[in-house]
Amino acid sequence: MNSKSSRRLVTIGLLAFVSVILLVATVVLTYTALIALITGVDGPPQMLVVEVVGEEDLQNVSVIHLTDRDLKQHPVLASAIREASSDSNVVRSASVPMTGVECLVLTESFGVYTVNAPVLEYDGVYYATRVLLH
Amino acid sequence: MEEGKKPGNRLKTAGLIVACGLAGVVAVALGLMLADALTLYAHESSGEQPMLYVMEQAAPGENVVVPLTEQDFEQHPALDAVIRGEERNPSAWEWGSGDRRLVGGTNVSYAESRALQDAYGPGRETWVYPHLEYEGAYYLVVTAWP
Numbered sequence: 001m002n003s004k005s006s007r008r009l010v011t012i013g014l015l016a017f018v019s020v021i022l023l024v025a026t027v028v029l030t031y032t033a034l035i036a037l038i039t040g041v042d043g044p045p046q047m048l049v050v051e052v053v054g055e056e057d058l059q060n061v062s063v064i065h066l067t068d069r070d071l072k073q074h075p076v077l078a079s080a081i082r083e084a085s086s087d088s089n090v091v092r093s094a095s096v097p098m099t100g101v102e103c104l105v106l107t108e109s110f111g112v113y114t115v116n117a118p119v120l121e122y123d124g125v126y127y128a129t130r131v132l133l134h
Numbered sequence: 135m136e137e138g139k140k141p142g143n144r145l146k147t148a149g150l151i152v153a154c155g156l157a158g159v160v161a162v163a164l165g166l167m168l169a170d171a172l173t174l175y176a177h178e179s180s181g182e183q184p185m186l187y188v189m190e191q192a193a194p195g196e197n198v199v200v201p202l203t204e205q206d207f208e209q210h211p212a213l214d215a216v217i218r219g220e221e222r223n224p225s226a227w228e229w230g231s232g233d234r235r236l237v238g239g240t241n242v243s244y245a246e247s248r249a250l251q252d253a254y255g256p257g258r259e260t261w262v263y264p265h266l267e268y269e270g271a272y273y274l275v276v277t278a279w280p
Contacts, residue, residue, distance in 0.1 A: 013154075017161050024165025025172065032173060062228075069223050073239040075185070075280075101278040105187045109236040111229030118229070 047132040050080040052092035062118035182280040184247040192233040202268040
C-alpha cells in the first residue's frame with residue numbers, strides 16, 4: 001500500500017514536472033509569436049524604394065558602382081534591384097521591406113537614407129534610392 | 135506514539151516542499167531552454183539567414199573599448215572573414231554619419247548571430263555597443279535577422 005502510494009506520488013510528480021516544462025515553453029513561444037504578430041502587422045518600419053533612372057538624371061549626382069560582392073552582402077538591395085530591373089516590371093521601381101539595421105548599413109555604405117542620395121549603378125543600369133518610413 | 139511521529143513527518147513535508155520547489159525551478163529553466171531551442175529551430179528551418187555586419191568607427195568616443203584577440207577570431211570565423219578576410223569590402227567614409235563606414239558583411243547561422251550578439255552586442259542595461267579595437271581601428275558588430 002505504502003509503496004503503491006509513493007509510486008503514484010512519483011508518477012504525479014513526474015507528470016507535473018513535464019507539464020511545467022511544456023507550459024513554460026508554450027507561454028514563451030505564444031508570447032514571442034504574439035509580439036512578432038503585433039509588431040509585424042504593418043510590416044517592418046522601413047521600406048527601401050529603388051527606381052530605375054536614365055542617364056539624363058545623373059547630372060550633379062554622385063554615382064556608386066555596385067559590384068556582385070556588394071549585392072551579395074546586401075540581400076535587401078539585391079532583391080530590390082532584381083525586382084526593379086525585371087522585364088515584367090512596367091513601372092521600373094520596387095520597394096522592399098528592411099529592418100532598422102539593414103537601413104543603417106545601407107545608409108553608411110550607399111547613402112540610401114541621406115539628402116542627395118547617390119545613384120547606384122549595376123550592370124549598366126542606374127538606380128535612385130529612397131527610404132519610406134511607416 | 136503519535137507525538138513521536140510528528141517531528142519526522144514535519145521534516146518529511148519540509149523536504150518534499152523544498153524538493154518540489156527545486157523541481158519547479160528546474161522545470162521552468164528547462165521550459166525556457168526548450169522554447170529557445172524551438173525558436174532557433176524554426177528560424178533555422180525557414181531557409182533565410184541572418185547577416186553579420188561590421189562597421190568601423192573613426193573614434194571610440196566614450197564607449198567601452200574591448201580589444202579583439204586571436205581567440206575572438208578563432209571563436210568567430212565570420213568576424214575574422216569580415217574584418218581581415220575575404221568578406222572585407224569597406225565602403226567610403228562619405229555617407230551616413232560620416233565618421234562611420236561599413237567594413238563588410240557575411241551570412242551567418244541564427245545560432246552564430248546570437249553568439250555574436252551576446253559577445254559583442256550592446257550591454258543589456260545600457261544598450262550601448264562596445265567598440266572592438268583591432269590594430270588601431272574601432273569596430274561595431276551588428277546582426278540583421280530577416
